[in-house]
Amino acid sequence: MSFKIPALILSTTLFAATMFLTNDELAESTTNKETTAAAVQTTSNTSFTEETASTGTIVAEEVVEEDQEITEILLDVPLLNQMDSPKLYNGCEVTSLAMILQYNGLDITKNQLAEEVVRTPLQYNSGEYSNPNIGFVGNMEDGPGLGVYHGPIYDLATNYSDQVIDLTNQPFDDLLKQVAQGHPVWIITTSTFSPVDEFETWETPQGEVTITYKMHSVVITGYDNESIYINNPYGEKNQQLDRETFILAWEQMGSQAIVVL
Numbered sequence: 001m002s003f004k005i006p007a008l009i010l011s012t013t014l015f016a017a018t019m020f021l022t023n024d025e026l027a028e029s030t031t032n033k034e035t036t037a038a039a040v041q042t043t044s045n046t047s048f049t050e051e052t053a054s055t056g057t058i059v060a061e062e063v064v065e066e067d068q069e070i071t072e073i074l075l076d077v078p079l080l081n082q083m084d085s086p087k088l089y090n091g092c093e094v095t096s097l098a099m100i101l102q103y104n105g106l107d108i109t110k111n112q113l114a115e116e117v118v119r120t121p122l123q124y125n126s127g128e129y130s131n132p133n134i135g136f137v138g139n140m141e142d143g144p145g146l147g148v149y150h151g152p153i154y155d156l157a158t159n160y161s162d163q164v165i166d167l168t169n170q171p172f173d174d175l176l177k178q179v180a181q182g183h184p185v186w187i188i189t190t191s192t193f194s195p196v197d198e199f200e201t202w203e204t205p206q207g208e209v210t211i212t213y214k215m216h217s218v219v220i221t222g223y224d225n226e227s228i229y230i231n232n233p234y235g236e237k238n239q240q241l242d243r244e245t246f247i248l249a250w251e252q253m254g255s256q257a258i259v260v261l
Helices: 005-020 023-037 092-101 110-116 151-159 174-180 243-251
Strands: 002-006 038-052 057-069 164-166 185-190 202-206 207-211 214-224 226-233 235-244 257-260
Touching: 005 110, 005 243, 057 214, 092 110, 092 151, 092 185, 092 214, 092 243, 151 164, 151 257, 174 185, 174 214, 174 257, 214 235, 226 243, 235 243
Parallel strands: none
Antiparallel strands: 002 057, 038 057, 164 257, 185 214, 185 257, 202 207, 214 226, 226 235
């Protein structure tokens, strides 16, 4: 936010206002600002410009610029449980997307999305496995199955909104910026929300793909300096997780994320 205040008027006004404040009032004013900074950090940049007025005189003006950074936020995103009937045993990805679409006011269920997402068999007769970048791999309802990566989920989301952004491979801070603006973020992580060792390489029709059966999808609903908060489709709302460990798991799973505005 930028606004201009004549420097002479600004300094005179501030001096006059201060003359009418008691020491207690000044102390209270300072305390209130510190309390606000716990949730919002404000950076002010002050500079001076010179403009020529209609009279031809040069007027010095002070330009104050403020940038506010939200340091903590928690969104109220509807919670859906993938195990609720009719259950989707392996349906964390579509369940997480359904939460975001419902948050945006759309009347959509996890099972509707499960019917619409591209599906592929777990394994072909040739011995090759399916590719989670192409569609959901395996049986979503009862298993066996793996899951689906961000590409098919992005395509599915565009059926319901023309404002879907693929944040895959972007810095994690970009995800938090979206949350700060009121947009929950769909991501792929691990079931432990920390890096895992159980990976294997599949031969697929499109080439080799590295997968883990410990993949999981959740919705980022908030954050603070130490934690990330998620809606977990296993049935936990605003689950609190260690921020640094969570980021490592997200990066291990390919830094996959999408947001619906």
